[in-house]
Amino acid sequence: MLNFVYFCIAKKLIMQAALLSQAKEALKKYFGYDTFRPMQAEIVQSVLYQRDTLVLMPTGGGKSVCFQIPAMVMEGLCVVISPLIALMKDQVEGLKANGIPASFLNSTQNTQELAITENLAYRGEIKLLYVSPEKLMTPGFINFLKKLKISLFAIDEAHCVSTWGHDFRPEYTQLGALREYFPHIPIIALTATADKLTRKDIVQLLKLNEPEIFIASFDRPNLSLTVMPAQNRFGLIQRFLRNHPRQSGIIYCLSRKGTEDLAEKLQNEGFNAAFYHAGMTAEERNLTQEAFINDQTQIICATIAFGMGIDKSNVRWVIHYNLPKNLESYYQEIGRAGRDGLKSDTLLFYSYRDVLTLREMITSNQNPNTEVQLMKLERMQQFAEAQICRRKILLSYFNEDLLHNCNNCDVCRNPPAWFDGTVVAQKALSAVARTNEKVGMSMLIDILRGSARKEIIEKNYDQIKTYGAGKDISIADWQQYLLQLLQLGLIEVAYDEGNTLKLTEASKQVLFGNRKVNLVQMSVILQKNQEKKEEVKEKPASQVLKEELFDQLVALRKEIALAEGIPPYLVFTDATLTEIAEKKPLIEADMKNISGVGERKYKQYGRKFLKVVYDFALEKIKQGEKVTGGTYLLSFDMWRQGKKLEEIAQERKLSPMTIVSHLTYLYENGYKIDISQFVNLEEISKVKEANLALGQGEKVKEIFEFLKEEISMNKIRFALSYLKRNENK
Structure with missing residues (x-):
């Protein structure tokens, strides 16, 4: 058994x-x-x-x-x-x-x-x-x-x-x-x-x-995070768009009218923009969405009705014209940028007017979860007002602890002044623990400041060790410090338990371990560094070549997509085209090693994209640029022009055997070369028999000697190449 x-x-x-x-x-x-x-x-x-x-x-x-x-x-x-x-x-x-x-x-x-x-x-x-x-x-x-x-x-x-x-x-x-x-x-x-x-x-x-x-980690390091005040939004958007030419993006607006007005203003400034909202007919929405998916419309001004049903991988940026109602919505909406893993930008405009509008919308709906929605709006507001790494705040909301600053958000790029706030954090966290995690933020601040309010005395909170431990810190500063602790993931809010504060695993490391906490000093007015003009650096030649080839690949993709009536990213994603532009594959095996090129995709499109790479590489080689595999292409191109092996070798100052190796390599990898110009079928048959007799080692010299030097070594090389290519079929 x-x-x-x-x-x-x-x-x-x-x-x-x-x-x-x-x-x-x-x-x-x-x-x-x-x-x-x-x-x-x-x-x-x-x-x-x-x-x-x-x-x-x-x-x-x-x-x-x-x-x-x-x-x-x-x-x-x-x-x-x-x-x-x-x-x-x-x-x-x-x-x-x-x-x-x-x-x-x-x-x-x-x-x-x-x-x-x-x-x-x-x-x-x-x-x-x-x-x-x-x-x-x-x-x-x-x-x-x-x-x-x-x-x-x-x-x-x-x-x-x-x-x-x-x-x-x-x-x-x-x-x-x-x-x-x-x-x-x-x-x-x-x-x-x-x-x-x-x-x-x-x-x-x-x-x-x-x-x-x-x-999984909620970190999307390819997305930059930026929050800006709402003053002069339209001017800032224009500047942003001119820095992102020919790129697809979404601008989220709070109202339907807002989408229409913004799209019209952008069109008047020469931008390829359209609007999308739930008030449009189904046909209008479908046409707008299809135009965006097919790269015919660059910019969509939309309400949150747009985006959830789109799998477009090459959205390069997302702008929030208004504040989202919660961090989940914000995260989901910015997540529509950079789905292919390439660098993408997000920009959020923040105004307190948006907060008031959203609060009014939430409270007027009479939803049973109104209180929860208001608290989530508050967290969204805190994110927008934060003075610490925004990615830390975003990830902590989803219970993920980021130990280091991201260096890819506006706060990290233009950091405020910090101080060692470990003791401040320990006082707050200790008070949360000593009240058995049963108080909210206002009550906690009153306890820390030693307030004599009735509720504190009745619950004996005036007897705990941390009562009055933070009386030297103002209420306003305590509010900001607690918000930072919340944003750092050192405390969390239990919305379903009266918005009480709870400790986290990370907070225990501060209380009982050696984890230090850096906080932004709130009681001094911080002078923002003026934006430094970025030095315009000349791009390296390799980057220029990559971008030029990428543009040609994009053009081919668009042509194929238009002919087949499918979105361009279903042909190949931007990430796949970027890798092709970087690696410049010239043969089938190398193209199939590009991420995103499966068997069916190669059969459908692979050779067309190889042709673009080949033509591009050959042109650049002739202009004196260095391209991997370029020496093979030059030999092949000269052979296509009708030149003999000896002529090619002489012009290129290489041995004929080297030219043969170039042509046989390309022939084995699918290039169209008439092998009969170099070796006939009878000779190929003899080479095959000799190779079998010698154990298929493909050793040219041994086969040459085995055949009593009747067939030249170059012919043997072409014959072996023929056998290899046809055996692989």
């Missing part, structure tokens, strides 16, 4: 190892990547092992791969629940472009289209099916799914299930029934923004069974 158990365990481990191996192969085949991004492999493994899984990963972090790869490896159909039609369409188009059979069902399709898709699913001809939560939970569709072999349910934008979340959607609350209908099918829930309360809700409401929880 014991041996049988061991046998079953061993068999299961072997199967799991095989699945992981298949997952890595699928990643390369369909997406063109050699390795998973951080945490992706562990998440994929959890899903492949049939475990319920909760994934918190920032926008652009690669959430979709976490269920798309298992879907391709596992037997059956993966059902993806997605809240927006545009997002479904976008993702399905992207999957098909990579050779993955996928489809969607939504309200835009007619009866015939719905029937075709359902038949494809029934016959097992698609691996991923995208549906809305409303469609999924209809009795008829549930019964349809019960007839299929379902491998996995993937619930995207899972924060929508929680009333604590920033984008609660009532229809998501029904998704917990999936566990009852399909008790043995694993569920993966994914979101880019969810605080502790929201995460707890997701697990509970979706009835996830002891889920593996993965919280």
Whole structure:
């Protein structure tokens, strides 16, 4: 019996190892990547092992791969629940472009289209099916799914299930029934923004069974963070846009009218801008969105209705014309920039008028979570007013502790004056601990300053050791210091417990360890350093070449996208084009090693992009520029002009054997070279026989001697090259 158990365990481990191996192969085949991004492999493994899984990963972090790869490896159909039609369409188009059979069902399709898709699913001809939560939970569709072999349910934008979340959607609350209908099918829930309360809700409401929880780093180091006062917004935006020519970006506005007015003003200044908001007709919104996705419109002025359904990877910047209502929204919206991992900029304009407007909007809605929404707005305001590294504040909100300044936000670039605030922090944190984490910020300040207010005396807070320990610090300064501690992740607010302050793991390091705390000195007026004019540095030649080639690659991508009626980034992302421009691949193998160039993408577009690189490289070589692999191209180009080997060798002052090595290398890697000019089929056959007799060592001299010097060594080289290329087919 014991041996049988061991046998079953061993068999299961072997199967799991095989699945992981298949997952890595699928990643390369369909997406063109050699390795998973951080945490992706562990998440994929959890899903492949049939475990319920909760994934918190920032926008652009690669959430979709976490269920798309298992879907391709596992037997059956993966059902993806997605809240927006545009997002479904976008993702399905992207999957098909990579050779993955996928489809969607939504309200835009007619009866015939719905029937075709359902038949494809029934016959097992698609691996991923995208549906809305409303469609999924209809009795008829549930019964349809019960007839299929379902491998996995993937619930995207899972924060929508929680009333604590920033984008609660009532229809998501029904998704917990999936566990009852399909008790043995694993569920993966994914979101880019969810605080502790929201995460707890997701697990509970979706009835996830002891889920593996993965919280990826929320740090997006490629995004620069800048906050500026709202005065002269339009002038600053114009300057910003002129520093970002030909780049796609989004400007978020608070009102519909604001989007229209701003777009019109930008158009009057010569910018390619359009507006987008929920008051437009569906057709108008679709046309505007398609123009932006297809790089026909550069700038979109939009309300928050825009962006969630867009998978456009080359958005290079995001501007907030008005303050967002919470940090979750802000983080999600700036996350639409730089999804390809390349450097991108974000700019937030802040005015207290926006705070008042948002407070009025929140309180007038009579939402049961009004108090929570107001507190979250307050945190957003604190972020905008902060004098410490903004990335630290943002990450601490999502319970991530960044120990070092980011050096990629406006505060880090223009830092205020600091002092060692460890003792100040210890007094505050000790007071939080001694009040058993049951007081809010105002009460804590009164305790620290030794206030004799009635509530403090009644609760005996005047008896704790830290009572009056901070009486030398003003109320205003204490407010700022506590905000900094909050922003540093040394304390957190429990919104569901009357906004009381709580200690964190990091705060314990300050109280009981040796962690020091640097704070901004608030009681002195800090003189801001005047902006220094940046020195205009001449770009190195390599950078100029890279940018010039990138522009040519972008032009080809746009031409292909227009011909095929797809968004340009579905051909290749900016990140892939940047790598091509940097590495300048000249052969198939090198192109396939570029991240994002999978098998299907290479078959569709690879040779066209290789041709652009080849023409560019050859032109630059002739102009005297140094390009890797350039010597091969020069020899090839001279041969194409009809020159003989000896002529090429003489002109280039190289040996004929070197020229032969150039041509054979390119021939083996797919270049069109008429091999019959150098060696005939009879000679190739003799070389093949000799090579077999000698053990296929491909040693030219030994074959030459074996054939009694009847065939020249250069011919032998061409013959071996012919055999290698054709054996690889």
